[in-house]
Amino acid sequence: MTFKKSLTATLAGSVLLMGILSACGGNKADNNKSTADQGNTGKGSKGKVTLNVWGMGEEAKSLPKIAEQFEAENPDIKINVQPLPWDTAHDKLLTAVASKKGPDVVQMGTTWIPEFANAGALMDLSSDIANYPELADSNFYDGSLNTTKYDGKTVGVPWYIDTRVLYYRTDLLKEVGYDQAPKTWDELKDAADKLKARGTGKYGISLDVKEQTLMFMFARQNGSKLIDGNKPLFNEPKFVEAVDYLNSFFKDGDAPLDLGIDIVAGFKGDGILPMFISGPWMIKLINDQAPELKGKWATAVLPAKENNISALGGSNLSVFQYTDHKEEAMKFLAYMSKPETQLKWLELANALPSTKKAWEDPALTSDPNLKVIGEQMKSSEPMPLLKPWEQVAQEALNSFEKIYRGQSKTQDEMNSFNKKATDILSK
Structure with a gap:
């Protein structure tokens, strides 16, 4: 997303949205409920952890296909994708912050990072990045990487990019x-x-x-x-x-x-x-x-x-501050940052990869127009x-x-x- 979308929403109406969020997110399980009643929160009857992932816009419609591949490599984790239209996503995120119930992993438009990081909604991943080679800073373009930083903290990882x-x-x-x-x-x-x-x-x-x-x-x-x-x-x-x-x-x-x-x-x-x-x-x-x-x-x-x-615009993936499944969420972020995953995402959603290595693939280097995008990325910066x-x-x-x-x-x-x-x- 980025600069293509506006952040005009407020907390007004958040109470009305609580019920919706509890149904599609709610990773803090109610202690009075049985495991079977908890649905997509915590571990299910087969011992699987369910990660609730909020994706925005058209891209979210293709996300379940990538999720299936992740699940095949991580059979102890189930991905529950919740697609949200861009025009309502901001309100839902504000409500999630207020209720401390929401997704485990959330797609963040690059221009949204300061607002939600300032609100304490996004987990600081600074100390975890070193445990996942796929998330090393050197894998990403500097401009894209800058959009994941706020107040000295790393609050997301680059997912896909766009520039002009x-x-x-x-x-x-x-x-x-x-x-x-x-x-x-x-x-x-x-x-x-x-x-x-x-x-x-x-x-x-x-x-x-x-x-x-x-x-x-x-x-x-x-x-x-x-x-x-x-x-x-x-x-x-x-x-x-x-x-x-x-x-x-x-x-x-x-x-x-x-x-x-x-x-x-x-x-x-x-x-x-x-x-x-x-x-x-x-x-x-x-x-x-x-x-x-x-x-x-x-x-x-x-x-x-x-x-x-x-x-520079695009979207990042962040871990919601109130998740109970940080380790599983980090595994998902690492998987989404693999060059081969990002190339599959390009094929499914026509969204351009954030990792430098993916841009070396013939799918991008053989198309002169896409190659120009990669060149411009070397000189692209997000808005302040x-x-x-x-x-x-x-x-x-x-x-x-x-x-x-x-x-x-x-x-x-x-x-x-x-x-x-x-x-x-x-x-």
């Missing part, structure tokens, strides 16, 4: 003088200008103004630290310059506003939108929905200014791991809208945004 890369029509860029993807900010702007000049109704690039990471990603590429400790730097020159650069695509007509067409529809045909920045899920969408573009499009790492840092970051990101979207719609000057709006962010981060 440049998608472009190779044929159309070649027509305007680019035999390869733009490599710098200057080249990206020049290519967008030339592609827009093809005629009325044509644009150079699509920039998703609802993407929370966009402004911060470009600011990092311009050398901004974003935040110094707890102090936001959103009105300082490097950040302001990046916002001006982004806004120049809208100001000059290179990028559309309110066009109202799907990105794949704009990408194919005459290429109304011949370039865009997005995540790895778009590879399959283009292949499925625009097969006629085969050989006419590609992906590339993001163009650079001082660097080409991209935004701060509990109130979601609120800051929402304010960023509001501020940028005022700029690209011409309602505010960049420096003035960034001064206002920085003050709001300061208030949020100081609470």
